Structure formats: structure tokens, C-alpha cells
Amino acid sequence: MRSAFHSLTALVAIFTSVAHAVHPVSIQGQDFIDTVTKKRFQIVGVDYQPGGQGGYVPQSGKDPLTDKEVCLRDAIMLQRLGVNTIRVYNVDPTFDHNDCASIFNAAGIYMIIDVNGPFSGESINRAEPWTSYHEGYLTRIFGVVENFKAYPNTLAFFAANEVMNDQSTAKINPQYIRAVQRDLKNYIKNNCDRTIPVGYSAADVREILEDTWAYMQCDHSDDQSSSDFFGLNSYSWCGGDATFESAGYNTLVDMFKDSAIPVFFSEYGCNEVKPRVFDEVAALYSDKMTSISGGLVYEYSQEDSDYGLAIINENGTVTLRTDYDNLQKQFNALDIAAITGANPSGTSNKAPACDADLITSGIFDTNFTIPAVCPNCADLIKNGIDNPRNGKLVTVNDTKAPKAVYGSSGVEVQGLELRLLSNDAANTPTNETTSPTGTSTGTGASTTESKKGAASKTTSGYALFAAVLFTLLTVL
Template sequence: MTQSINSSNITPITISNNLFMCGKDQWAPKGVCYQPTDFVDPISDNNLTVIQNLLKTTTTYGFTNMKINAIRVYQVDPTKDHTKVMNALAAAGIYVLVGAVDHTTVHDGPTIYNARLKAVADEFCKYQNVLGFSIGNETIDPGAKGQNPGYDIPNKIRAGAKYLKAYMAKNCPRVVPVTAALRDDPDFTIPAAKAYMCGDPSERLDFLGYNCERWAGGTLAAKVGAYYTLTKAFEGANPVPITFTEMGSNPRAVSPRTWEQVDYLYGGTKLTPQSGSGSPINMADVVSGGFAFRYYERNAGWGMLTTSGDEIPNHGANSIITEYSKITSFSSTGNTMGTAPCDKNNPYVKGSAIPSSGLPTAVKVTLTNSITNPASGRNIKFNYTSNLNAANPTWIEAVAIKANGPKTTFTFPKGTNGISMIYEVDSKWNQGCQLSGQALLQLADGDTIEGNWMSPDGNGNCAIS
């Protein structure tokens, strides 16, 4: 007689280089973020009836019909039993990314933090369908002006990861992969991501979570270009898997939400830079799937369904079913890096700011006005400064380019440590994109900087090609 699948005998997800594996087969999360109420455990056994209903094929927008293979939960109660719910999810082939922190976070110090991690591991490490433990969520939040870069946080998270892995090796049936989720604030979180993934496997993250809302407004070329820029930023620094622990745009800002990015994320169509200059890349070689944000609406506009399970028009419930249904297997070419060295010049590795005098030499680049939405374009300006970290930086205009205007060249002087692109709407100037820190220092003669709006909130890195 065939044995039924449950949380004790389902094949666990493992990691091979920068890919997830389910046995001998490649795997990636086709997931959804599921946390109906903050700080209330949604998968303890008192929720069994709710979960069973979500798994029924008669539930139009339930987990089974949504074609998901994973859920992300943010907070759990380790004092409760989870066996019945984890068994039900396992029988449906669903894995769980378990949030191991709640009100207790890394900011509470190692004694309290590690005690929380231990408690969650004690309850959940016995379940084979635990995809991983997330030991931090957007812990680095630099602020609009980067006033809180959080350079010390990755080393504290890594210390927690090292403790948790060592504890599980002695006390659990298996060592569950450990991760943390970063917000998409690239000038800060790309170097932070590299700090999380580098060095000794005993303390680095086993995979990286990245909360990505880049697929937002603009043309399809701009959206694909935003994914291209992010993927290129991770290339060569990812010895472990990277997954989008949150993905999608807010339907209140971009409607309807169609989830067309799924095709690119899982490698159906290759990414190309917005400028059209650059070789196409397979995103699935670098990023392994993700979790749609989010299942239920929570008053902020992100949810696909009401709390009663009804579709919210244009929020993407039908679209995610359509797009996830197309993904029936996973195939990409991972890397064989094994490890990545930790860059001592990365402030997130060092744990503190590293003084920078800006560009070491003058750099001559091409500047473009790539705003094509609306079709009439927008007037833009590129400004630069050499005192970005001052209370009131002095910005100097480099060039102004009219709507749909031609490319122009400019030489940014030695010492430039900030470049900003602003665009005009109704006689007001708005932030569109910027370059500073490590992203700025990568500039070289002959590069092209694209003037366009970049997520998040116009503070993303300007695209360089």
C-alpha cells in the first residue's frame, strides 16, 4: 500500500550551490505570503479547519487552485502544536518558510534573540516540509536619506545563523536552511546581501530572501530592465539561492496586477536591459522563484483576496493562478562558486562605515532621458555632489535633457560621491533615481546612465549599461 505523504516523510528541500533541490529534481518556490493577522500564528493546529478549506479544490482561490507549492508565514507561536496543519500542507505538496522572529528580533541582543530561534527550531525542525527559517525581515531600513544604514546588522544576523545551525546539528533530525529577508533599497541592501552570502558556510545564510516590488509602473521594457539590473547586481556574488520573499506591485498604484513577471522570474523569457545594449540573461539562473505578496488584503492594497476569500478585482488572484499554472517544472543553470569571499571594503562586512572620497578619477559617461511613459516624456536633470553625507548636500546641475531629448555626455569630476536624476511633473521636480556608494564607484568611462524612475520611490539605482 502506498504510504500517504505527511510532514515526516515528504522529501525535504535541500540546497545545491545556488539552486533548491527536491530530491534529484530542481525546485523553486511558487509561493504566496500568508499571514492573515500580524503576530498571530496562522499554521498552529487550531487553524486546521481554515487550512483544510484552503486546500479544497472547491475553494476557488484556495492554495490548491492557486497552484502554489510554498507559503511564507511571518510569525508563529512555538508553544503550540503544528503537526496536523503541517501534515495537511505536506499532503498537498506545500512547503513553509517559517518566520522565526516576532516581537523578538536581532535588536534585542544575542541572548534573547538566540532563545527565540531555539524555541522555533525545537517546534518546527521535525517537519520535513519546512523550507527554511527566516531569522530577520527587512531588519535593515536605511530611511529616505540613508540615515540608518544598519552596517552592524549582517554580522549580528550571521551570528544568529551560526548559533541556530550549530544547535540544529546537535538537536534536530535535520539542519533546516536559514535565511533572512532584505528590503529592496539597492544602494544599501545589495552590499548587505553580499555580506549575508559570503564567507564560511557555517555562518552565512543558506539562501537569501529579497523583498522585491520592482515590477511596477512604466513600460514592459522598463519593468524587464529593472529585473535585469537587479539580477546583474547579484551575479558572481551568489553561492547560495536567492528567492523573492515578497514580490509584486501594489494594485492601488499599478492596476490591474497581471503577474506577467512570473514568466521572466522562472526563466520562460530572458531578461534584456532597458537600453537594449547587453546580452540577454536567464533570471532563473540567479533568482529561484518567489512569494506573491500577499494572499489576504490588510488595508494597504497588496492583498489579492478579502478576508472572506473573495477576489478583489484587478488585484491579481486570477492572474496568479494563470501564471503559476504555466510553471510545471524548473530548469536553470546554477553556478558552482561554492563560496564567495567577503569584501573587506564592504561596510556591511566590516560592520561600520568605510570613508569614501567619491570617484577616484573623473569619469566621462553618456546620459539619457529614458522616460517614455507618458509618450510625450518628461524633462529631466542630472545633478551631482561631492558632499552627499552632509546635512545639506550641495547639488550641482550636470545636464538638463528635454522630454524625449537626445543623449548627451558629461564628465563627472573626481570626488563626486552622489548623482541624482530628477524629472518634471507639473512644474515640480521629483526624484527619479540616484547613484552613490558602491554603485557609483562602479562607473567607468564610456558607460551610459539611464534617466528613469526606479523603485523604490524613485530612490533606486539609475541603470548603468
């Protein structure tokens, strides 16, 4: 009886762990890699900030990863879309993110977290960066690291976003962004159990883009200030008539072919032609762009800028847009087996030493003297901040969609449930079509069920678990 009990306990532990983890990701040359399988990891992602900047309300205890029901609702829809990564722009380091991080983790979805926020003291002031680089600011961004470091699906941190976006900001900000990267990387080295990459998300301003990349990746006396990766917010491919050449993707490939670090699109998805057709997806994941590690579509929720894949209604229900359907078709058409099964490219270009000769435009800063660590900050970096909130994975018990979701035609999508992925797997497209066909009845009632796709595979796994569990209980 004791033996049977121990067997039962072990079995429960095995199934629980299988359903609730992904492998951490690290960097090897130009590639992100799965730390366990050692396979190349390509970002198939979406930027996630429901409510836009208005979804971040620290005084009310609210940010995009604090509401368990919202995260479950959206994780289900992102999982069905085929996403394996989200980017979250604004989080508060003092809030509890365990439920949301665990839900996305269980769905096989990684998170790239911006450490900055939109309010005063939460980011570098691009007009006067020296005024915002201080102990209070570093305490804030180190708090974000503490909050998210224990989640295995924390893929990376963005140290800054589009700080250099014109001639004036390109003259005064680069060395401060490198200082922030240095401090974050050294904090992670001293206070985290694993390496978590840190990088920069750049605006696609072609007159300074190549110089931005060169400045961020170059080697500066081994001071840890270089970017581990380079994100590009690119909106150059617009509509179904765009081509690899007209969108300038050929120029980007040529620019980044010798990169010493991974490069990916941290935002993409031009909306000049509506609905968006996302033809660039096929190009982005093709053998023409192997020097680019995928990308994140801007963005999940419909906000004032009109880039949404889904509309979040006032009552918490969701209505999918045609953009969601079109993106799902593009993701479904990808050769995911080839993408996820590929070995790292083996390209390990050496970063050049930081030198003024790297800068070609005459606009960008050629000062590579990185600011010294701010006063009183060295101890924070070495020993950690006081009383941080440290996140941890929790069990995901609720898997059914908490709110109704309607397809682009207005018909309710039936049978929505989070699939708890086994074998520590990252999510992939499953060739399912989410938006039902048919005509809206005007009441939210569905006339046609959407496909269940691969959900039956997960269900069968748990059916096997139930059968074995019943047998063991019978023995007991």
C-alpha cells in the same frame, strides 16, 4: 487469513504514506534541490499571514498555523492557485501546529518560517541590536526550530527580515544578523535530524542591496554565520507596462549571476497598478533569470496594505479578488514540466572571503567581527532548549472546504476539496480556473461550477484503493 490481514495492513500503510509527505529540500550551489529526485526546486509561492500582524495573538493561543479549519480552507485555495511554497512570518514556538503543517504538507506545499515575532524580545532591535541578542531571544527562536524541524515540508527558516533598510541600520546590524544565523545553523546541526537552510530576507534598497548580499554570503572563517540563501523583497515591476529592463530585473540578474547561494524573491507583486496583472511571473521563471530560484507573491489575504489575493470575510468565508485570477493565469502559463524537471544548474560559485573590499557603497558596515555567542547560550546551542514543543505530522482526514469561497464575481466556487498528492509530490499549477463565470445572485448561490482540474486523478487513485481494499476484505 493472517497473510491477508498483513497484506491489508501494508496496503493501508502504503497509501497513507503516499498521501501525506513531500521530500525535504536542501541546497546545492545556487539551487534548492529535492533531496530524493535531485531535481532543481523552484519556489512558486505566496506569503501567508492571514489577519496580518493582528493574526498573531500569543496571549490567545493564536497564530496563522493554529486553526485547522482556516488552514484547510486556505490550503485548498493555494493548492488550486498552483503554489508549492508559503512564507509564514509570525508563529509561536509553544503552540501546536501539527494540523496546519500536515494539511499544507498533504497539499504538496512547503513552508518557509520566520523565526522572529513582532513583539518585544521576539526579534533583533534594529536601533540597538546588542540589547536584544540574549539568551531569552535565542531560546525563542530555537523553539521555532524545535517546533517545525520534524515537518518534511519545512523548507527553510528566515533569521531576520529587512533589518537593514537605510544607511543607519546598515552600519550596526549586519554582524548581529550573521550571529543569529550562526547560532541557528549550529543549533540545527546539533539538534535536528536533517539540515534545514537558514537565510536572510532583504529590503530592495538599491544603495545597500549589493553590499547586503555580499556581507551575508561571504565566508567568515567557517563559523557557520553566512546565509544559506538570500531572499529579496522586490516590488520594482509595477503594472502591465513594466519591462525586464524598466523593472531593473536585468540589474538583479547581473548582480546575482555569481552568487554562491540561492537567491529568490521573498516578496514581490507591486500594487501601484490595480488589479495586479503579475506580468513579472513570466520573466521570473524564464531562462533569463535562472540565477533566481523563483519567488513568493505578497500576499494571500487582503490586509490594510491592499496586497491581498483573497478577502477573508468576518464569517470565515473567502472572496477571491481579481488579483487571484490574474496570478492563477500567469502560473498556469508556466512551463512547469521544464521548471520542475530541470537538473540543478551546476553553478557552484565559491563565496569570497569576508573582507572590507567587498563593500562598495561607503554606507554599509565593513566590520566582519561577528559577536561572540551570548552569555549562557553555548549550552543551548549544543544540547538544546528545555522542554521544547516538537511538532509531528498527523493524518489529514478532512479534505472538504469548511467554509464557502466566492469567486471574484461573487459566484460561489463549487466542489472545493484538498487534493492529497501522491508520490510525495510538490504542488504545481493544474490549468484550472477557480473563479466561476456568471453574475452574483447576491445570496452566495452559484450559477456556474468551477473546473475540477486534476482532482479527478486523485479521486481515481483512491477509487482503486477502495477496490483493492474491498477485495482484501472479501478474502478476510
